[in-house]
Amino acid sequence: MDASHFLVSLLNGLSVGLLLFLLASGLTLIFSLMGVLNFAHASFYMLGAYVGATVAAGAGFWAALVVAPLVVGLAGAAFERWVLRRVHPQGHVAELLVTFGLAYVVVEAVQLVWGRQPLAFEPPPALAGPLFTLVQAPAGLTLAWGAAPEACRGDAALVCTQFPALRAFAMVLALLLLAVLALALRTTRLGLVIRAALTHPQMAQALGHDVPRVFMLVFGAGTALAALAGVVGGAMRVTEPSMAQAVGPVVFALIVIGGLGSLAGAFVASLLLGVLDSFAVASDRSLADLAVALHWTPAPETAALALWSVKLSQVAAILPYLLLVLVLVLRPRGLFGTREG
Numbered sequence: 568m569d570a571s572h573f574l575v576s577l578l579n580g581l582s583v584g585l586l587l588f589l590l591a592s593g594l595t596l597i598f599s600l601m602g603v604l605n606f607a608h609a610s611f612y613m614l615g616a617y618v619g620a621t622v623a624a625g626a627g628f629w630a631a632l633v634v635a636p637l638v639v640g641l642a643g644a645a646f647e648r649w650v651l652r653r654v655h656p657q658g659h660v661a662e663l664l665v666t667f668g669l670a671y672v673v674v675e676a677v678q679l680v681w682g683r684q685p686l687a688f689e690p691p692p693a694l695a696g697p698l699f700t701l702v703q704a705p706a707g708l709t710l711a712w713g714a715a716p717e718a719c720r721g722d723a724a725l726v727c728t729q730f731p732a733l734r735a736f737a738m739v740l741a742l743l744l745l746a747v748l749a750l751a752l753r754t755t756r757l758g759l760v761i762r763a764a765l766t767h768p769q770m771a772q773a774l775g776h777d778v779p780r781v782f783m784l785v786f787g788a789g790t791a792l793a794a795l796a797g798v799v800g801g802a803m804r805v806t807e808p809s810m811a812q813a814v815g816p817v818v819f820a821l822i823v824i825g826g827l828g829s830l831a832g833a834f835v836a837s838l839l840l841g842v843l844d845s846f847a848v849a850s851d852r853s854l855a856d857l858a859v860a861l862h863w864t865p866a867p868e869t870a871a872l873a874l875w876s877v878k879l880s881q882v883a884a885i886l887p888y889l890l891l892v893l894v895l896v897l898r899p900r901g902l903f904g905t906r907e908g
Contacts, residue, residue, distance in 0.1 A: 570703060572703075572849070574701060575701060575728045575729075575730055576849055577845070577846075578730055579734065579845045580842035580843070581838060581841060581842060582734035582735070582737055582738050582841070583841035584838040584841020584842060585738045585740075585741035585837065586737050586799060586800055586803070587817065587818060587821060587837040587841060588745070588833060588837035589737070589740070589741050589792065589795060589800075590609070590612050590796040590814065591821055591825075591833040591836075591837055592748060592830060592833060593608065593788070593796075594789060594793070594819075595822055595829065595830050596748070596789045596792070597785060597789040598822070598827055599827075599828035599830070600761060600764065600782065600785045601782055601786065602659065603663075603786075604663060604666075604819070606663060606669075606670050606815075607666045607667070608789070608790070609670070609811040609814055610673035610674060610811045610815075611639055611642075611643060611673070611790040611793040611794055612793040612794065612796055612797040612800065612810070612811060612814065612815075613673070613808070613810050613811035614639050614642075614673055614797065615636065615639045615794025615795065615797025615798055615801075616688065616797035616798060616800060616801030616810060617677055617681050617686060617806060618638050618639060618794065618797075619634075619801055620801055620802075622634045622635060623798075623802075624687075628691040628694075628798075629691065631798050632795065632798055635794045635795070635798050636791040636794040636795045636798070637791065638794070639790050639791060639793070639794035640788060640790050643789065643790025643791065644783050644786060646786070647786035647787065648783050650665060650669075651665060651666070652782070673811075674808055683808060685806060685807040686801075686807070688801045688802050690733045690803075693732070694731075694736050694802075695732070696713070696714060696732060697730060698712070698713075698730050698731065698734075699711060699713065699730055700712075700713070700714065700727050700730075701727070701728045701729075701730070702719065702726075703725065703726035703727075703728070714729075731803075733799075733802060733803050736799075737799045740795075744792070749830070760776050797810075800814070816888075820887045820888055820891040821836040821837055821839075822836070823891055823894070823895070824840075824887075824890060824902060825837075825904070826900060826901030826903040826904025827900075827901060827904055828904070829901065829902075829903040831903050832901055832902050832903030839890075840886075840887050840890070843886055843887075844883055844887070847880060847882075847883035849880070850879040851879075852878065852879050853876055
């Protein structure tokens with residue numbers, strides 16, 4: 568792999584990881600305060616993409632970035648107030664089941680309103696093209712802002728790799744969100760109330776704070792963050808009913824890998840899985856190549872010879888779950904999780 572492809576693969580992995588963090592941050596925020604693993608979180612992500620696409624068709628992409636999280640956040644707050652709060656006395660199993668049912672309700676509702684076909688969701692002109700182009704020449708690596716230079720079209724000796732502006736925007740948005748969440752939870756009065764309600768809810772209630780309202784606001788904020796990720800992800804990839812099913816299991820895997828309730832853990836795990844997926848998908852290496860590098864070749868009659876020849880790109884989809892199993896075996900509380908009790 569040449570330097571240009573390596574750098575772009577790294578940036579693509581970081582952009583995917585930061586998009587996953589946009590989605591996982593809301594789920595982590597909800598779990599850290601309420602102890603609820605919201606199985607419908609990926610469905611709110613999908614709903615945000617569809618609402619964002621509808622708003623963008625009439626008012627533009629930038630309006631969708633504001634309206635879609637607001638609409639979905641209000642829907643999430645209403646669900647917490649009128650449904651989740653009612654089943655909370657029944658314990659965590661009832662909460663898990665009701666969010667599990669909500670996930671299917673949202674998927675079916677989206678298909679009834681928008682149909683089963685992919686929805687057109689184009690980024691704005693400012694984010695539609697490449698941010699820069701890496702030009703790999705025999706003399707070295709150079710960077711050209713914007714579209715590929717004319718030399719890339721006529722010189723076969725040049726390797727030109729573009730990086731989309733929308734991916735760069737998603738990276739900046741996720742980093743800004745991380746900074747805002749960290750500062751809000753540590754320095755603002757609302758953040759102090761949320762942290763107090765997390766550790767000592769009865770004391771926070773006795774001091775006059777409306778803890779149930781705090782829970783409702785946090786659940787709504789978490790679903791709004793999922794919708795924000797949906798707007799960016801829908802424009803970056805494709806807006807379709809299966810997008811929740813595609814990203815949901817990965818998000819749950821990464822919050823377990825990072826540590827349940829840990830925002831820093833979700834951030835690190837998101838970057839780790841994003842970079843791992845980016846390089847694995849582009850790799851044609853296999854275990855047989857590793858064996859050759861170690862000067863050992865499996866015998867032809869080996870029963871698992873077919874397994875040795877499986878390429879890394881073919882198993883890229885299961886790598887997050889293999890990492891999940893490894894973390895649960897070696898460090899059950901996750902990379903940044905704390906042991907309860």
